[in-house]
Amino acid sequence: MTPRAPNSEELERKRRARELMRADRQGVLVSSPFLGVLAMRLELVPVIDSRVPTALTDGHTVYTHADFWLQLNEAQRLFVLGHEIWHCALQHFARRLEREPWRWNLAVDHEVNDLLMREGFKPLEGITHFERLRGQNAETVYEELSGSTKLPERDPRLADLHDPPGPDPNAPVQDPDYAPRQDPEIWRSWETRVRAAAQQAHAAGTLPGWLEARIAAAGPxxxxxxxxxxxxxxxxxxxxxxxxxxxxxxxxxxxxxxxxxxxxxxxxxxxxxxxxxxxxxxxxxxxxxxxxxxxxxxxxxxxxxxxxxxxxxxxxxxxxxxxxxxxxxxxxxxxxxxxxxxxxxxxxxxxxxxxxxxxxxxxxxxxxxxxxxxxxxxxxxxxxxxxxxxxxxxx
Missing domain, CATH: 3.40.50 (Rossmann fold)
Known part of the structure; x- marks a missing residue:
């Protein structure tokens, strides 16, 4: 089977999703000025691509499947966008080191979702979150999960991708707009971005004290x-x-x-x-x-x-x-x-x-x-x- 590009109907859905994503970035800025400043540093690209069922980021861009984005309500979209921003801000992909990927995926999702919930974002039903580990960072959660005989599953209908998929000849629809970059140096720039955004939010009086301490503790x-x-x-x-x-x-x-x-x-x-x-x-x-x-x-x-x-x-x-x-x-x-x-x-x-x-x-x-x-x-x-x-x- 030869992969095809999005057709005219799918391109129209991409256009609608793109408009929503631009509005959602402003929504994040209103809900969390700190995250909103960071959102301005990311490209937002909806795609129609069989390799991207939900959302992902490579540190440069947030990619979402247009149909996935269109099925979410505004509160859910803000949560997902905030989720991807926090992955970048906390440099989760650089912090993994030699850790086992599946357990690390659960740990970083918990850390991000816990932060968003504490900021008042409305979570999607079925997200990864361990109530007993509230306030814990990914490394701590990873170690706590090491004693589990059976790790929980991430709902594929909601879970984002932590490793951007590459070329796949078996993917029937492949969007030319989906072009993730392999750039380890991008995480260095996120250190500076987080510090600058925290300083800006602090100066404006919009950075909660608990979040300021959390950024300092988990920061670079x-x-x-x-x-x-x-x-x-x-x-x-x-x-x-x-x-x-x-x-x-x-x-x-x-x-x-x-x-x-x-x-x-x-x-x-x-x-x-x-x-x-x-x-x-x-x-x-x-x-x-x-x-x-x-x-x-x-x-x-x-x-x-x-x-x-x-x-x-x-x-x-x-x-x-x-x-x-x-x-x-x-x-x-x-x-x-x-x-x-x-x-x-x-x-x-x-x-x-x-x-x-x-x-x-x-x-x-x-x-x-x-x-x-x-x-x-x-x-x-x-x-x-x-x-x-x-x-x-x-x-």
Whole structure:
């Protein structure tokens, strides 16, 4: 069978769907100014194509089957459009790494749908949402679903496609307007777009506090942790396994990811939660998320400190780092404290997030140390590796 292009009747349905999609973008802007600003950065393209039963995005464009769009009411269309925007804003396709696709699809759909419901969008009946996991991010939901003997199904009549289908000689109708791009670099641009949209909505007073905190927690780290950890930790000693070499299968996509041989990223992080760093805490939380997204399996020992250790906790995929991580401290600063605290149980490696105020040990410990410094840090330590975080909104 030779695939055909849409006929004249189908082209008329595409025209009607295109008009609706343009109006729906304005509807999203009214319902959620933050999402509406992001919607302006996406092309909206209805198609009549057998490969696209519902909707999908490649980071550049939202494609929808025209007939699917025409059968939805306005509230449903806004929900679906918001769903695709959030997939881009949260960079779900770049965050998957080596995770099992089906479980990850459920996890990211839950995260998106939960956010939309909290913003007041009316959900479609039968969408993926786990009531017991309200407020949890995709990584947490993914791990929670790992113990399920039978994963729930995604309703094919409603579920969007997470992997844009390519050429298919067996698809009877193929629309020339359907032309998804394979562009890994697009997700880098979404980091900047999300920060800009959040700043704009915050300045206008239209960004809810809970959403601002959520964006900061799940938002992009300013430090390229894949590269820094590759240089900083040449060998993770947990079980004698190596974090290197990277996975070659991802090189063609422009991604530098750990190989399947990775067993665990074993790392300690000391966060300076003294009074002088409180304003930097959202960025510290984003950097912690960036570290954890470098590896599927990890053991993160997180220390919080001011003039003493105020909190010492271990996080793993089964006990993940919470998004709303409370600050313990806000007093003075003594950066000698974490090294004294770790003398009896030295870590494989230590990352210290700080503004550099306060005393620092004269000598380096036996394990490697990376100082992650805030913008404008008062001074750089005389030993160890250093990385400087970007100022908020800086490219």
């Amino acid at each position: 780290p300013s430090v390229p942790w894949q590269r820094y950890l590759q240089r900083f930790i040449q060998q993770v000693r947990g079980g004698g396994t190596r974090w290197l070499p990277p996975s070659r299968r991802h090189w063609g996509r422009g991604l530098y990811l750990p190989s399947r041989r990775t067993e665990r990223l074993d790392l300690a992080v000391a966060v300076d939660t003294s009074g002088s760093t409180v304003e930097h805490w959202p960025q510290f939380r984003a950097e912690l998320g960036g570290i954890l997204r470098t590896c599927d399996d990890y053991r993160l020992r997180l220390l919080q400190l001011d003039t003493r250790i105020t909190n010492d906790h271990v996080y793993t995929p089964s006990q993940p780092l919470p998004e709303a991580l409370p600050i313990h401290g806000a007093g003075g600063t003594d950066l000698c404290v974490p090294f004294k605290h770790l003398e009896e149980t030295p870590p494989t490696a230590l990352v210290v997030m700080t503004d550099g105020f306060g005393p620092i040990p004269d000598q380096a410990p036996a394990y490697p140390v990376l100082w992650a410094l805030t913008p404008g840090a008062s001074r750089k330590p005389g030993w160890g590796k250093t990385a400087t975080m970007r100022a908020t909104g800086q490219s």
